[in-house]
Amino acid sequence: MKISYPRKQGELVDSSEIELLFKWAEQVGIQINPKLQYPVKYPPGYFGMKTQLQIPPSETLITVPNNALLSTQIAKTPELSEIYESHPDLFLDSTSTTSVDYLMITYLLLEFSKGPSSYWYPYLNSLPKNPENLTDWKEIELIELQDSDVVTDVLDRQARYEIWIDTLISVLQKYPEKFGGTINVEKVHWSWKIVSTRAFGKCIPYSSLIPVADLINHDNVLTNYYYGTDDDLPPDLALGFDIRDTDSDSDEDLYEDPEPILLNYQNLHKINFSAYGEQLDEEKTNISKKILSEATIKDANRFVLDMNFSESLSISQITEDPNKRFRMVTGKNERFEGGAEILISYGNYSNRNLLMSYGFANKINKYNYARIKIPLRNLLTEQQWAKMEETYSSEALVAFKIKKSKICDDLLSVLRCLLWDINKDTPMAFFNPTSIENEEIIFQQAISIVRNCLDEFPTTLDEDLGILNAPKSHRHYFALIYRIGVKDCLQSQLSLLRMASLILRKIKSGEEFLDAITSIQQCEEVLNVSNRQKMIEYLSSYLGYLKVTK
Known part of the structure; x- marks a missing residue:
């Protein structure tokens, strides 16, 4: 599928400094596509680069010789x-x-x-x-983010940076x-x-400032940049795919005190089975061992997947070569219409990381998420907590990333493992949604958790959207964009969970699985969700396990 970026309203302005830069760039061998224009001023006042004519897929935008890095x-x-x-x-x-x-x-x-x-x-x-x-913001400005974890992280960075600079x-x-x-x-x-x-810092031999290339602004686009010769292919052609064609972020970790605890399958197995005490006979002990063995395998696989994704974000062992150039090329499925702003992707970053590193946030960002933290004690049964309170602090927190367009698998998995009952559930039900009765309880718990998180904000999503029409400053504007993105993820997650819960009720009442999926597509909850077909498809896949138990 070809992605086309339309024309934006922007005004070309004169700049003697940029004119001098472009003359120098030509002298040192920097090549700029003649279709490109800079500086172009876009509302509410930022500068960007645009194209006068259409730029098709795989067309070179800028090349910079090795000696100009x-x-x-x-x-x-x-x-x-x-x-x-x-x-x-x-x-x-x-x-x-x-x-x-x-x-x-x-x-x-x-x-x-x-x-x-x-x-x-x-x-x-x-x-x-x-x-x-974000490290330039005052604490009173940071509070407008409505995210205490980010405020804590930024204040810690500010203190460390002062020492670092001194x-x-x-x-x-x-x-x-x-x-x-x-x-x-x-x-x-x-x-x-x-x-x-x-x-x-990526895809080049050494961390570098790159003249002219750094004039292009960020968005979730598929424009490639790489270091190579005339014969080297862009990454999306060389690899056959684009590593940014995902909604998984590559954000930096937050500084937190205390840090959230890790609940992998092995931890969840320990918590669940600790509540049984000495009640397990030989048969149930064997079930426990079987689940623990599978939990160990799943945790190891998850670790490998995370490592592979992290490594895929950069090309390793790139060596310097005076014959190579830094290159920017439109993606193989990407085109910019005449008059459109030219954009590149700085990385798979949510608005939190964009603000932290670059000082801006985007209204639409597929890498956004809401990061919620829940007291572990609130997730456990009384029997489980009685066995675990010596292992975990009463202040122990569990963190989850909530995305906009798919159910939070991690949250449901934790609830599913904690709810699992050795006296009535199959070993498979510890890991997968096989029991309608269990899933109903799990989804209701998840709905309550997400709704409570939304209720804790001092302003609602609708109120923020209204305030966005008259922000007090550009920092306040970006703070609003940030918290709107977070609440949008939570609101969409709430809609997803409610849709899933409705499907479960229909299946339990006797409807066939596919009929239940189809019948909810016109309900009010679904119609109020953007990109609802994608959500329906995701729900169909996620709840597909239930078909074997229907």
């Missing part, structure tokens, strides 16, 4: 070797992202001190003057002659923000 390798210039070699733990630890950032910041400061004589001057002069991300400044101040005099503290902070918001 401002990389950590270039940052290891002999001009700064005295600093690096005197502090190898700070600058030369190849396994540390901190060392990578220190290298880039120090090199930027060196090149800035050279002024117009710097090779990179036209590029550096074109960079935004006030880049920001450490770098204390070192660089020993070498004022390298930077044309006293170190400009504001310029250090600015350099760090440029690196953190604009550097490319």
